[in-house]
Amino acid sequence: VDEEFGQFVASRGRALCRTAYLLTGDWQVGEDLVQEALTRTYLRRRRLRSADALEPYARKVLVSVFLSSRRRFWHRELPFATVPDQASNGRLDAAEDRNGLWPALMALSAQQRAVLVLRYFEDLTEADIAAVLACSPGAVKTHAARGLERLRKSTSLEGWTR
Amino acid sequence: MNELENLLRRELHARVAAAESGAADEQPSALLADLDDRIRRARIRRRWTVSALTAVATAAAVALPLTVPPAGPPQTNPLLVGPPWSVPLTDTAATPRGWAPVAFGDAQISVPAAWLVASTPQCGPRVPGYVVLGNTSTNLVGRNPLCGQAANMAAIQVLPSSQGQTGHRSGQINGIPVLGVRPPARGYVSLLAPTLHVLVTARGPLAPKVLGTLTRSPLSVVLGARRQFPVPRSWHWHSFRGIRFAAPGSWAFVRNGYFTCPFGLSTKAVILIPPAHSRMPTCGVEPGTAGVLSAHFGVTAAAGPYPRAGTAGFEGCGHVHGLRFCYSAPPDSGGVLGVAVFVPGRQRATLVRIGMAGDGVTARTIFESIGQR
Numbered sequence: 001v002d003e004e005f006g007q008f009v010a011s012r013g014r015a016l017c018r019t020a021y022l023l024t025g026d027w028q029v030g031e032d033l034v035q036e037a038l039t040r041t042y043l044r045r046r047r048l049r050s051a052d053a054l055e056p057y058a059r060k061v062l063v064s065v066f067l068s069s070r071r072r073f074w075h076r077e078l079p080f081a082t083v084p085d086q087a088s089n090g091r092l093d094a095a096e097d098r099n100g101l102w103p104a105l106m107a108l109s110a111q112q113r114a115v116l117v118l119r120y121f122e123d124l125t126e127a128d129i130a131a132v133l134a135c136s137p138g139a140v141k142t143h144a145a146r147g148l149e150r151l152r153k154s155t156s157l158e159g160w161t162r
Numbered sequence: 163m164n165e166l167e168n169l170l171r172r173e174l175h176a177r178v179a180a181a182e183s184g185a186a187d188e189q190p191s192a193l194l195a196d197l198d199d200r201i202r203r204a205r206i207r208r209r210w211t212v213s214a215l216t217a218v219a220t221a222a223a224v225a226l227p228l229t230v231p232p233a234g235p236p237q238t239n240p241l242l243v244g245p246p247w248s249v250p251l252t253d254t255a256a257t258p259r260g261w262a263p264v265a266f267g268d269a270q271i272s273v274p275a276a277w278l279v280a281s282t283p284q285c286g287p288r289v290p291g292y293v294v295l296g297n298t299s300t301n302l303v304g305r306n307p308l309c310g311q312a313a314n315m316a317a318i319q320v321l322p323s324s325q326g327q328t329g330h331r332s333g334q335i336n337g338i339p340v341l342g343v344r345p346p347a348r349g350y351v352s353l354l355a356p357t358l359h360v361l362v363t364a365r366g367p368l369a370p371k372v373l374g375t376l377t378r379s380p381l382s383v384v385l386g387a388r389r390q391f392p393v394p395r396s397w398h399w400h401s402f403r404g405i406r407f408a409a410p411g412s413w414a415f416v417r418n419g420y421f422t423c424p425f426g427l428s429t430k431a432v433i434l435i436p437p438a439h440s441r442m443p444t445c446g447v448e449p450g451t452a453g454v455l456s457a458h459f460g461v462t463a464a465a466g467p468y469p470r471a472g473t474a475g476f477e478g479c480g481h482v483h484g485l486r487f488c489y490s491a492p493p494d495s496g497g498v499l500g501v502a503v504f505v506p507g508r509q510r511a512t513l514v515r516i517g518m519a520g521d522g523v524t525a526r527t528i529f530e531s532i533g534q535r
């Protein structure tokens with residue numbers, strides 16, 4: 001990659017990884033997603049107006065790759081006869097057990113999760129999220145409302161009300 | 163903003179902080195490590211797309227006027243039957259009988275099985291021929307006047323990514339685009355294969371025949387970008403040290419096995435090696451001929467000697483089904499792809515050694531099947 005893009009990756013790659021992690025629920029899968037997004041961004045970089053457009057474009061590609069990857073068959077769960085021996089990271093498990101919000105978030109649809117991550121982690125406006133997802137602001141509102149409603153209805157969050 | 167939104171915001175930041183502390187040893191430059199390879203493969207994929215579409219369009223333009231059907235029920239256009247994509251494979255038919263394939267990087271050539279495989283030109287009247295594997299700075303022309311070199315030789319040199327791709331004559335060998343380029347000396351023939359990122363050179367009476375065996379290596383098939391090979395129903399799944407993978411059901415299965423000489427594989431066998439047996443044996447010195455080094459089918463899984471974060475000594479890293487892996491396939495490994503799979507929560511990588519024989523499909527299917535147990 002050229003120097004300018006290398007600097008962009010060095011400065012903003014980690015931020016993209018954080019978003020990707022929240023989308024996928026796995027840091028390594030997130031890194032894979034970021035690399036795919038960066039690859040596509042690099043191949044299209046000459047069509048972007050300026051270096052400032054790199055990050056918004058990379059984020060848009062990141063979310064797009066995430067949403068399309070969720071639609072592919074190899075992400076569906078496969079039944080197994082034996083109980084899996086799942087390795088785990090203690091620190092993450094501690095965070096996961098705190099209020100049950102994380103598993104509830106991971107259970108949302110990909111669109112709903114993407115909207116909530118962009119809204120409450122990236123602090124993007126509805127218009128910006130609509131641009132990232134290539135949909136209308138109304139659709140963003142709908143996804144956000146339904147996502148929050150599902151979080152609210154999840155077993156461990158029954159106490160949380162509007 | 164209501165309480166749930168506040169909680170969600172805090173939770174997202176807390177999760178990221180926890181995950182980042184777990185991945186603190188990974189530098190941002192790690193993102194760049196695989197990027198070059200991904201970009202290269204994406205470009206090749208684009209070229210293949212354009213080539214395939216051009217070929218289909220050309221064939222359609224030629225064939226359609228000749229195959230205008232008579233009036234009647236519509237028929238399926240034979241040009242549109244079958245999958246629109248196909249992953250290019252290693253052409254096993256390119257290897258003549260009695261010869262052996264020699265793969266390096268993304269390319270493979272075939273030579274008589276008795277030829278030596280080395281990193282420098284070989285001396286001596288008893289050397290029947292040799293293959294030099296290296297990069298473009300590797301010297302192919304022996305400078306020692308007392309060195310009686312074999313009449314026949316060949317070389318595969320991996321190109322640096324920045325190398326220009328120009329040549330004076332173009333053509334195709336087994337579907338691989340090649341360009342004729344200036345050879346290192348008189349009597350040599352050099353061909354650039356841009357899609358395989360190699361320069362192939364040959365000298366001697368067998369040079370045309372050797373160059374005519376050029377095809378892509380099984381390694382390039384295994385590490386190709388697209389997922390195309392679902393696990394056949396006849397294959398069996400195996401679980402070991404936090405991972406699972408599939409292998410042909412007809413292969414022998416050894417649960418408490420050992421590494422076997424010379425390359426840690428047994429032909430058409432699945433060997434699971436427990437930690438107590440994971441020490442590699444010292445194998446007898448074999449002559450590094452193309453026949454001895456040619457690949458076999460088989461797969462071995464063992465508790466790897468690699469630490470969790472160590473990626474030194476590997477040729478590249480990536481992810482398969484969410485698991486980080488690093489691989490190496492040195493030219494003296496007997497066509498074995500060594501894959502260190504890093505399972506979250508485990509101190510040591512699980513090492514999977516896959517024999518890359520044939521057209522690469524079996525090895526790729528095994529590789530693609532690797533996932534967390």
